[in-house]
Amino acid sequence: MVQASMRSPNMETFKQQKVEDFYDIGEELGSGQFAIVKKCREKSTGLEYAAKFIKKRQSRASRRGVCREEIEREVSILRQVLHPNIITLHDVYENRTDVVLILELVSGGELFDFLAQKESLSEEEATSFIKQILDGVNYLHTKKIAHFDLKPENIMLLDKTIPIPHIKLIDFGLAHEIEDGVEFKNIFGTPEFVAPEIVNYEPLGLEADMWSIGVITYILLSGASPFLGDTKQETLANITAVSYDFDEEFFSQTSELAKDFIRKLLVKETRKRLTIQEALRHPWIMSKGEARAPEQWKTQPTQLKTKRLREYTLKCHSSMPPNNTYVNFERFAHVVEDVAQVDKGCHALAGAHDTLQDDVEALVAIYNEKEAWYREENENARHNLSQLKYEFRKVESLKKLLREDIQTTGASLGGMARKLDHLQVQFEALRQQLSADVQWMQELVSSFQLESRNTDGYGLGSAFHQNTSESLSELLNRSHTEEILASLKL
Incomplete structure (x- = not known):
């Protein structure tokens, strides 16, 4: 143990380091209200000691823990003594919550x-x-x-x-x-x-x-x-x-x-x-x-x-x-x-026995009344809960039916979408065929115009061309409209 001269308690300083960095902490040897003692081994030497963890009081108003002044006094005294029949202090560490005394292992x-x-x-x-x-x-x-x-x-x-x-x-x-x-x-x-x-x-x-x-x-x-x-x-x-x-x-x-x-x-x-x-x-x-x-x-x-x-x-x-x-x-x-005060209190309690009995009976009556009221409220709550459960089951059933309807509607929409895609394909084919027919008719009309111009210088070709165009348009409108309407019959 290191000998030290007695210093004022407020002069005591402890190592602000983690004791676990220097000692392997082992089994518990004993404990108290504000302290616990554990076996430990010094890492550098392998020697065994006892680590006494003293819980520090966090504030002056607190009643939990040991105030720092008392811990410092204990450490100061232990640092003075060195005798075969007195435990020796080896080292002291401090963390946020504890002061740790490393003591001779007894x-x-x-x-x-x-x-x-x-x-x-x-x-x-x-x-x-x-x-x-x-x-x-x-x-x-x-x-x-x-x-x-x-x-x-x-x-x-x-x-x-x-x-x-x-x-x-x-x-x-x-x-x-x-x-x-x-x-x-x-x-x-x-x-x-x-x-x-x-x-x-x-x-x-x-x-x-x-x-x-x-x-x-x-x-x-x-x-x-x-x-x-x-x-x-x-x-x-x-x-x-x-x-x-x-x-x-x-x-x-x-x-x-x-x-x-x-x-x-x-x-x-x-x-x-x-x-x-x-x-x-x-x-x-x-x-x-x-x-x-x-x-x-x-x-x-x-x-x-x-x-x-x-x-x-x-x-x-x-x-x-x-x-x-x-x-x-x-x-x-x-x-x-204290004993006299307790005795006086006992006499006061004995004198107030009847009053306390009346109070107890009144409290029992109030309790019974409250119990009946709570029982009635409990029955109402149970009835309301049962009704809510019934309504909940109804809503669950409707949700199930609605889910099935949604699934059926979704299937129908899928079929209609497929038919619409098929019609779009047919419409595109008809459009392409019609475009080809119109182009052919235009070419045919153009050839008639050329021939008429060569044979009739008095406008007979123009009249023929006009009559021919009207006839062809009517024919096309009639034939293609009927085909389209026939295809649209779903």
């Missing part, structure tokens, strides 16, 4: 899932895991960084195939750098693990992480959650009252040193709560076999049953809301007032 699963698969767990094993958590938190706290979201889902194993797997703290979406003299308040985190000062909206510091470690240790050793109630409101009320105990059913095999460690973490007053340095020096963490009671020194270490832890993890996975990281629990800040 493939061993959750710590609690790993422990739940074991038949039993010794306190020595438990302390080895808690010690790793404390080492990671100690590194953060020396840099004045509070995680604010320590819980089993964010305690992962790098590789679960070795006897004592290596722990990695993940998900720094809620992490903040605590500045001296600057008061910081917020309501966030997962209700089951948040400290009383978060619930009460009091100034926050590194102490909130120590409370969460106490809750995690309690669950790890017993499989039971110290403050978990039937509702979130009940859970938060238990936290503010620090209402928990070491039930003999769950802690009969647990050492007093372990209980003392938990007691000193689950303290409401932040000044009296163990610091990270004090927790690392606690006898339960420092000791190995000494953690057992004197009468157990000569016997094997007590084995804690993991059955209840297995049940706890199964229940958490089946009921876990999506994306605990970015869920805002602001609605629980004034839980007592």
Whole structure:
């Protein structure tokens, strides 16, 4: 990971390039409300990483996505840290909708899932895991960084195939750098693990992480959650009252040193709560076999049953809301007032019961009336539809008859056209024959004129020619007209 000095969040810049150009994106590893984590492989080196796609909030008024300031804060913190028990940041990309964090691939699963698969767990094993958590938190706290979201889902194993797997703290979406003299308040985190000062909206510091470690240790050793109630409101009320105990059913095999460690973490007053340095020096963490009671020194270490832890993890996975990281629990800040308002509302509803009953009866009567009206309208519509169908069938029948008539007329027109073509051919032949006859007659008349001029000098030839022409014209008119009329009889 590339180390970088802490900069103001608004100074953070990300690579404005497509992450797919540099990484092959693979299977999904996990998802939340505004983030999804996928396995990826760097093309240039072949190394595997985890790509966390964080959906950006598109506008200040929107409630969907993570605002850029929060993303930049997470990236800025990850760029500061380099520790064996903390996930490392490799690279950051940004596109129009997402910021993509290329993170160290942590493939061993959750710590609690790993422990739940074991038949039993010794306190020595438990302390080895808690010690790793404390080492990671100690590194953060020396840099004045509070995680604010320590819980089993964010305690992962790098590789679960070795006897004592290596722990990695993940998900720094809620992490903040605590500045001296600057008061910081917020309501966030997962209700089951948040400290009383978060619930009460009091100034926050590194102490909130120590409370969460106490809750995690309690669950790890017993499989039971110290403050978990039937509702979130009940859970938060238990936290503010620090209402928990070491039930003999769950802690009969647990050492007093372990209980003392938990007691000193689950303290409401932040000044009296163990610091990270004090927790690392606690006898339960420092000791190995000494953690057992004197009468157990000569016997094997007590084995804690993991059955209840297995049940706890199964229940958490089946009921876990999506994306605990970015869920805002602001609605629980004034839980007592909300409960009082709900109670008052219930009384108001009880008082208005009779009025509501009358309203319901009136609505039922209106509904029945409207139903009868709609039924009648429906019958009318059905009748009209039936009539329309009948008229439609009539129109279809007429269309069919008209189509047949058109086809018949078309056939007749075709026959007439053929006859007309035949007549035009006959007319052309007659015209040519008539033209030839006229030409012959003209030649014949011309020859008569010549002969008459030679024999009769007194105009007898002209008279003959006139009489002959008239006779021939009459003959031609009579013969050809009758022939044409005869041919026109269709």
